[in-house]
Amino acid sequence: MAMIVKFWGVRGSIPVTAQRSRVFGGNTPCVEVRCDGELFICDAGTGIRELGRDLARRAPAPKAAHLFLSHLHLDHIQGLPFFLAALPDLRVHVYGVSDDDTSRKRLLSGELGAEFLPQNVEQPRASLVFDHLDDTEPRRVGDVRVRSLPLKHPGGCHGFVFEHDGRKVVYASDVDLDSGTSGAKERTATADVMTLRPVPRALLNAARGADLLIVDGQYDDPQYRAHMGSGHSSCLTATDLAIQADVKNLALFHHDPDDRDSDVEAKVKLCLARAAKLGAELPIFAAREGVALKL
């Protein structure tokens, strides 16, 4: 059975509404993965509000969803109250993966941070079921195998791998692929050096052969050098990861909030040129709100 992946929010850090970003969209991260009758959601940025509106119109309406939060930075959770309010009959399984599961539960239940996440306690909303996803042990949801892996990002972050019937989708929204590797500043200063960059081994192994790799590609090399330590990647290092992992499709994700559509398109062209020089036939595109792929 095919996997359907739909992008509902692809912008990093803060939602953007400007005309200059209309093509790729300004909602913060939310990706829907539908497979084998199951509904998986990666992150609850502002894009999840649009997903919720769409789910409310679907017939039949889904009864359950599995929500995987990569981390608790605001751009990855700020849409959740609106989603929960839109679907009062939905049962949402929320998967915690880190040591702060307790604070995650308290935050999402409304106990913690109520002054920041607007909630009307009189209004019915989707029920939350808290579950745990261990990095060392994949879970089965229906016939879909799901696992998490840690990513280098300030405060910690997790990526998720979805596998079903020989197909694989990897979601790694926030990660500095060059973090912890020596020579990152020098490598990104000479983008025309045709040597594949070292990438995190765990993510490389997890992404091997993936039908779709959705990965942080917020910066080009000059932007990356200017923002080293911010926790995000150069799109060219993302390209090298995809090449080494032999993925079938690469989606650049977490677009910079200051990037115009033309800036995002320019990054894709840079990556395609690099892949071509390295002899890789790799479809590369920028994740775009409202686009769905069938794998």
Next chain:
Amino acid sequence: MAETSSHRRSEATVPTLIVAARRERDVRPHRLQQIEGAGAPRLIPLDREEFVMGRDEAANIRINSARASRRHALIRRHEEGFELLDNESRNGVLLNGLKVYSAVLRDGDVVQVADGVFVYHES
């Protein structure tokens, strides 16, 4: 209170209430411009809720190509304009060169169905 000259001056300078509203723009239908493939060039106004693109003679936007399925794709009205949907076709639908299952269309998008290439124009 007795009216004073300063009151009279104030009344004279108080503007009458002005109600201003944005003019409703004359909205042209969105359009698909076929630039390649049999039937090009042609301009198709998107003036209904749904269009079927395909090889079928009854298709709203006929694609005369053996590589097109009979009802290959749909262009359906969406709150943000129009949405492109692959209708379980054999060869898929390309949006700006990427094979998609569905996509909300934006001005300037290039849609390819078999040999037919179309540019989407917003009004």
